[in-house]
Every structure is written in C-alpha cells, then in structure tokens.
Amino acid sequence: MNSIPDPTPEEKQFFIALALAPKVGPILFKAILAYAGSALDFFSLPPSKVVKIPRIGRKLLEIRQQQASLLSKAAALLADQSPGGYRLLTSLDEAFPKRLNSIADAPVLLFTKGQANLNTQRTIGIVGTRSATAYGRSITKKIIEDLLPYQPTIVSGLAYGIDIEAHRAALQLGLPTLAVMGSPIHLIYPAAHKGTASQMVEAHGALLSEYAPGSILLPGNFPARNRIIAALSDALLVVEAAEKGGALITAEIAFSYHKEVFAVPGNLQSTFSEGCNQLIKRMKAAIYTGPNDLAEALHWSKPGEEQRPKALQDFSTREALEFKILTYLQTQGDTELDQLAFANQIPLGMLSSTLLSLEFEGIVKSLPGKKYKLLS
Numbered sequence: 001m002n003s004i005p006d007p008t009p010e011e012k013q014f015f016i017a018l019a020l021a022p023k024v025g026p027i028l029f030k031a032i033l034a035y036a037g038s039a040l041d042f043f044s045l046p047p048s049k050v051v052k053i054p055r056i057g058r059k060l061l062e063i064r065q066q067q068a069s070l071l072s073k074a075a076a077l078l079a080d081q082s083p084g085g086y087r088l089l090t091s092l093d094e095a096f097p098k099r100l101n102s103i104a105d106a107p108v109l110l111f112t113k114g115q116a117n118l119n120t121q122r123t124i125g126i127v128g129t130r131s132a133t134a135y136g137r138s139i140t141k142k143i144i145e146d147l148l149p150y151q152p153t154i155v156s157g158l159a160y161g162i163d164i165e166a167h168r169a170a171l172q173l174g175l176p177t178l179a180v181m182g183s184p185i186h187l188i189y190p191a192a193h194k195g196t197a198s199q200m201v202e203a204h205g206a207l208l209s210e211y212a213p214g215s216i217l218l219p220g221n222f223p224a225r226n227r228i229i230a231a232l233s234d235a236l237l238v239v240e241a242a243e244k245g246g247a248l249i250t251a252e253i254a255f256s257y258h259k260e261v262f263a264v265p266g267n268l269q270s271t272f273s274e275g276c277n278q279l280i281k282r283m284k285a286a287i288y289t290g291p292n293d294l295a296e297a298l299h300w301s302k303p304g305e306e307q308r309p310k311a312l313q314d315f316s317t318r319e320a321l322e323f324k325i326l327t328y329l330q331t332q333g334d335t336e337l338d339q340l341a342f343a344n345q346i347p348l349g350m351l352s353s354t355l356l357s358l359e360f361e362g363i364v365k366s367l368p369g370k371k372y373k374l375l376s
Contacts, residue, residue, distance in 0.1 A: 033341070089112060103227070109210060112208050123155055129161050146291040150291065156229065158197065178206050181209040189217065234259070234298055247275060248275045265288075326364075
C-alpha cells in the first residue's frame with residue numbers, strides 16, 4: 001500500500017527555518033508552501049521565480065538572504081531536544097496534532113513536554129474565567145467526573161480559575177490533559193501552577209506551546225494561544241465567563257472553526273455568568289445540561305455500547321499523489337485547496353490538475369470557498 005514518507009532531517013530543518021523567519025506567520029507560511037511545494041523547494045527556487053509569488057514575492061527574497069542564520073537556529077532547536085526538556089514537532093511529523101492541520105491560522109511548529117498522545121480519539125476543551133466562583137470550580141469537577149466513562153482528553157490553558165480546576169480534576173480522575181501555554185515552553189506561567197504542570201507531564205499529559213525556549217513572554221501570546229485550544233477541542237465548554245475575557249475569545253474562535261460550543265447557564269445576577277448566558281442568547285453556544293449533550297453532538301457511543309466504525313474506502317491501487325489526496329480527504333473531511341496543498345506538501349498547480357481529474361472520475365467534488373470533499 002502507498003504511504004506518506006516521513007520528512008528527511010534536511011526537509012525538517014528547512015521547514016523549521018522557514019517557520020522561524022520574521023513576519024512569516026502560519027497563513028503566509030502555508031501560502032508559500034502551497035506555491036513552492038515544500039520549504040526545501042522554496043529555498044531552492046531561483047530568485048526570478050520567488051518574486052513572482054503573488055503579493056509577497058519580493059518580501060520573500062529577504063527571507064532567502066537569511067537562509068544560513070535561519071538554518072542555524074533550526075539546527076540548534078532540534079539539537080536542544082531532550083526527554084527532560086522539550087520536543088519540537090512540525091506539522092510534517094506523525095505525532096503532530098492532526099486537528100490543527102485543518103485550521104488555516106494554526107501553528108506549524110509546536111514545542112511539547114510530556115508523553116501524551118496528541119491525536120486521541122476524543123478531546124474536550126474546558127475554559128472559563130480566572131476569577132472562578134465556588135460554583136464554577138465545583139461544576140468543573142462535576143463535568144469531568146460525568147465525562148469519565150467517555151475517556152476524553154481534557155484541553156485547557158493552565159490559567160487561574162476554571163482552567164487549572166479542569167487540569168487538576170482530570171489528573172485526579174486519571175484522564176489525560178493538555179495545557180496550551182501562552183508562555184514559552186520552558187517558562188510555566190503562572191509560576192503558582194508549576195506543580196500541576198509537572199504532574200501533567202508525569203501523568204501522561206502534556207504541555208504545548210508555539211513559543212520557542214528563550215522567547216520573550218508577551219501579553220498578546222495569551223489571546224493567540226486560545227485558537228490552539230479551540231482547534232484541539234472536538235467540543236469547547238465554557239463554564240463561567242464575564243462579559244469580556246479570554247474564555248469568550250476562545251468560544252468565538254471555536255464557533256468560527258465550526259466546533260461544537262457549549263456554555264453552562266448561570267445566575268442572571270452573577271457577573272461570571274454574563275458571558276455564558278450571552279453565548280447562549282446569541283446562539284453561539286448550546287446550553288450544557290449534562291454529558292449526554294456532548295455525546296449526542298459528537299456522536300460518541302454511550303458507556304458500554306460499541307460504536308460501529310465507519311467503513312473506509314481503499315485507495316491502495318491509486319497512484320501515490322492520488323492516494324495522498326484521497327486519504328487526507330477521507331480522514332480530515334472537507335478541506336480548502338490551500339490547506340490541502342500545505343498539509344500534503346503538493347504544489348498548487350499539480351494539486352489542482354489532480355483534483356480536476358478526480359472530479360471528472362466522480363471521486364471528489366468541489367465546493368464553494370475552494371473546498372473539496374470526498375464522495376462515498
């Protein structure tokens with residue numbers, strides 16, 4: 001059967017180097033790869049072709065001039081990995097969270113600590129105010145207790161309040177839990193949560209950050225990390241939230257990603273119920289009344305029931321490029337053209353012609369918004 005080969009060390013180093021380039025965020029990074037095919041190919045393109053990349057060509061020549069420095073930084077980050085330190089994952093790696101690959105602005109590099117499986121079958125994000133009430137803390141624990149039979153991974157942000165209660169409840173119940181940090185991977189923030197962070201690493205959980213060791217801790221990191229929490233969560237649950245705050249930002253992002261969003265309704269006179277009640281009022285979140293709400297929305301089997309696996313189509317007789325495209329659509333669902341090109345390292349021209357051929361065969365279908373879906 002055809003398979004997607006792992007990146008070579010050289011390909012991985014060039015990938016990291018391009019991702020480290022100044023002003024190259026995830027969206028621009030993916031646009032470059034959609035045009036060039038891979039980071040290695042980008043650095044190998046003649047300057048005459050680089051300047052022709054739509055809208056950004058001449059700016060990219062500056063990146064090419066920094067090639068030696070960027071490759072050196074990438075090599076240093078790879079060399080500094082250690083079991084007690086961090087692991088650097090790229091979206092080329094099998095262990096990289098696949099849930100991030102379908103999100104346009106998701107990071108392409110992650111620094112991680114811990115042995116958690118980042119591609120578990122079920123994930124639930126739990127967020128809320130930093131100034132949690134006694135009710136908020138108790139309901140967070142109750143929610144995770146109720147979810148225990150479904151064995152989800154709990155995702156949150158290691159912040160004060162609801163976040164840390166979610167991590168601690170998961171630890172107490174033996175559920176894996178992921179903390180998406182707004183600080184560099186070597187710096188636990190807030191420092192008061194170092195103990196919980198260490199327990200997570202030791203108990204099959206993990207810490208995740210898009211910020212390299214040595215990076216400066218910036219206030220803007222924390223709103224930015226909320227998109228990763230949203231992307232990693234099959235459903236996001238807001239327990240308590242004021243009218244404004246990080247939890248509402250995360251909920252808005254999750255809603256924009258077409259994730260299932262739930263909110264715990266609260267006392268109309270409580271400041272920290274305003275955010276949840278407004279999410280429900282504006283129909284950006286469903287009311288959470290119990291674990292069955294999540295199970296039904298996510299099509300989880302009930303405790304003790306067997307879930308029938310969905311029959312997969314066999315593409316083993318297809319050419320390597322078609323196999324890669326069809327397998328990705330089968331596992332990831334409807335996907336935008338640029339994201340399909342980026343995730344599979346296929347130049348746009350080659351991808352478009354292959355998709356057109358597959359569409360003529362009646363195997364895939366183009367959708368509005370430059371998306372493609374696999375037909376059963």
